[in-house]
Amino acid sequence: MSTRGAHLVHGDRGFMTGGSLIARAIAPGVDTLIDAVHRKMERGGIDATLPDGSRRRVGFHRPGPAARLEVKSWMALVRLGFSGSVGWYKAWDLGEWTSPDLVPLFELFSLNAVTLGDVGRAKGPARWLNSLAHRLRDNAPQRAKANIAAHYDLGNDFYSAWLDTTMTYSSARFAGTDEPLETSQLRKVHALLDRLEIKPGSRLLEIGSGWGTLAIEAGKRGANVVGLTLSEEQKAWADRRIVEAGLSDKVEIRLQDYREIAEQFDAIASVEMVEAVGQRWWPAYLDCIARNLRPGGRAALQFISMDGRLFDRYARNADFIQTYIFPGGQLLNEPRFEALAQERALSWEGREGFRIDYAETLKHWRERYEAAIATGRLNGFGEQFHRLWRYYLMYCEGGFRGGAIDVAQVTMVKG
Template structure:
């Protein structure tokens, strides 16, 4: 099937969307300059992909045909293209970065955003013809040099996300202020059980690390302090480090309010600069911010900080190894707008890098469906808090960006493209087991 569009010329750039501040969002306000050929190729690839997946594709309000693909029976997610020419121009110029920026600009939407993205994630290897995948290097961008996780770069990368506003995160996180996957007792999950599920996740990690009275515990990645609070309540002596000033400030406030300042020290410190010897090291979804270049340094730090007989308990998001290798070389929409410098590891990468540092995986349990539920609760609450987000000074483009981020992440787990795992490592020779 073919659909006719007006010709695209390199010299023609549509005017900025008046709802988008071009000073704040320069790459969203204006569809990029690109050649007619690249746009035409992108359009053909997109149209071909859409005919092969269970989606309904519609044009909205521009006089175009009612649909790009035959309507299938049953309830399917609908993706509506409000400005199809701009949509294809962005994809032609920037691939999936353009896909995300087009959503931020309001050029497309869906009646079931998670459902549509889950379909695309489930068919990710089928969307582009195999011969064209070999030309991927001509289409995608390399990660910017300034996003490398040097000590200075890591601080900037972390602060660009986690120092947005404590008030923003408090609008959609549960009262424990936990920003990682919960472990639910039953599905479907509900807001009423959310904090208990977050505590269940924390307690499982502390149990893996055998944290109890007198344990010298290091936490890499403080968050807003809930794990440190629960560890201190067990009688542990806790050092927790972070690069986020906003998180450190609120964590200290919460720890003081709980009367546990004598057991918990919060430091603004890079994991590479921590000194000491610890019975247990715990790190929750922090390895994703380390970057592949620095995984050897990260695992070497874990090993070097571990006292004899000590245990390391990690919670880590993972992706298939081949997809990780592709993503590692690519500047993505997530790395541009959400987590600069971030990279989700594979299980193989974790096993290889930890072994090279002298650590052995002795337990490894996955629970990706729990992360999908966690993200659903966050996403739904974020949507309910739109007016409060606006009141904090975040504009509609920011809200659409976070809607897409939360839905995109949820879709990753629902499609099983992503997983999350709790991993126990030791420096001894305990036989490896996995569940």
């Protein structure tokens, strides 16, 4: 055992002198976890106060984010050690650990994700159970609608309370720090439409049409648009907005699975929908694009990807997001997805990543979410629900700031 480990076990009066058999049993595992973080974390630092009142500072001499937390119960570290990000959230929700700002902590673990390896990932039975639960929510055609409904059919009143007026639930692209979120969201939409070279009379398919913003903006350019969604709530909202915009003759939103459509389009757009597909269905998703895109036609995607060095571990172990937020969801392994696209004669061009824009988008959403709570616009949801969503928004913001995940736009041309 290292000298750091000896300090933790033998110096921990509150942990060891209470005579707790559970505490004695878990002490070696807790010590191993802290020691592993100390050895493997290359950037940034953690200032932690432990349940016995002792203070542990790890990595503060290294450049990078500085995170502070108070571990109020040793069970928090046990949950982290055995259930990974799922257990870490459970511990936070139970009040077993706290922090004045969760974002630097998540940024720190994102920044060091490659060197930390399996530290903080579920192990043994916990990994199997998490993975089994995730596989049971696979996005097969008979299950996909239920998975989408679990997140997006929380209600239009819920999302409209804190999204901007465009009702856009994906990363914006900012021109400056003081720019309104709505302006940045429309910039993102028009950047995608520009990639598609949309002209009056162009026929556009949108896979995952959300609340209809991109379809409406394309309709304003004169395109004839078919948008696909599995969310009844989103379709109802989009249909109303299309009528209000006077575009009923240009834009149609269908409640339809992408695997069912077989028509010809000049262009295809899809914004952060492929994350709801899952690795098993990547070929089917790309088959949809190849099948429905005319020769020479253009497709533009906005997608979220996981660092390729982390993907296999991530794919084996359902994380907090997959367990609590997006059932059946999975980020892309970009090199593998690109290879599948090229097998279908779809090029991969003009890739632009903008992960810090997503971090800033999430920060905006979190501020707007808190304002919605304060003004009573989210009174229909309980405090535990709000805690989950606060955690989710901070978890994602830290992930993008640290670089383990990225967001990008890319153009594919059918050749």
